[in-house]
Ligand SMILES: [Fe+2]
């Protein structure tokens with residue numbers, strides 16, 4: 798895999814963050830395995846704030862699968878936290894760890910994030926349609 802570009806889903810703010818997270822992950826890959834602790838913790842913080850934004854969007858849109866999606870976030874955060882604290886104790890962060898993070902990111906993006914984005918775009922479309930109908934009614938004096 799090693800840094801294969803992620804597909805963009807259609808919400809720029811999320812897509813830009815996904816790309817940034819992937820490029821931070823690939824920068825870690827260039828470092829010696831024993832010098833990866835701090836950049837890994839920075840990546841963990843990036844994940845955390847990205848997940849906060851996704852949660853905000855899910856609440857805003859009343860996204861029905863929010864809890865499941867958040868559970869997936871919590872699981873990867875717990876795993877990354879464990880790896881980060883082991884690294885602070887002096888353990889290496891192996892390339893295989895970056896590979897498995899890369900696999901997680903690709904599969905999460907193409908399942909959970911994709912359905913969040915599709916739901917969000919559809920919700921926006923409905924809101925727009927309603928507004929347009931409302932405006933049209935106003936135009937003909939029925940509001
Ligand atoms: Fe995401």
Ligand SMILES: [Fe+2]
Pocket residue numbers: 851866870905909910
């Ligand atoms: Fe997500």
